[in-house]
Amino acid sequence: PNSSYHTDFLLRTGRVVDESKAKYPRYPDMCDEEKRLQTFHNWPNYVRITPKELAAAGLFYAGNDDQVKCFCCGGKLMNWEPSDKAWTEHRKHFPDCFFVLGRNVGNVSHESSG
Numbered sequence: 001p002n003s004s005y006h007t008d009f010l011l012r013t014g015r016v017v018d019e020s021k022a023k024y025p026r027y028p029d030m031c032d033e034e035k036r037l038q039t040f041h042n043w044p045n046y047v048r049i050t051p052k053e054l055a056a057a058g059l060f061y062a063g064n065d066d067q068v069k070c071f072c073c074g075g076k077l078m079n080w081e082p083s084d085k086a087w088t089e090h091r092k093h094f095p096d097c098f099f100v101l102g103r104n105v106g107n108v109s110h111e112s113s114g
């Protein structure tokens, strides 16, 4: 028997995939939108952007000023302006974030059904 045949077959059929570049959420505990929302209990009220919007964009509160982090890429965002949108800023600063790119990174969304 020739053991190299099987590998050769997989290579030719394209079934060998390099998964070394796969990115996993930096903060898997924060995959759940509801959990992210709960981190905002101390969110300063001078910030115009709402915890709901931030949590929906994959962000949770880091506990300092208005600094938030993404559960997926770990990117930090702060100094929110009144006109900022959570998704827009996330996409602008961390365009390679798998959550921004719409990949399945285990996010648990809590969109209201009604």
Ligand SMILES: [Zn+2]
Pocket (backbone or CB within 6 Å): 058, 070, 071, 072, 073, 074, 075, 090, 094, 097, 098, 099, 100
């Ligand atoms: Zn991100």
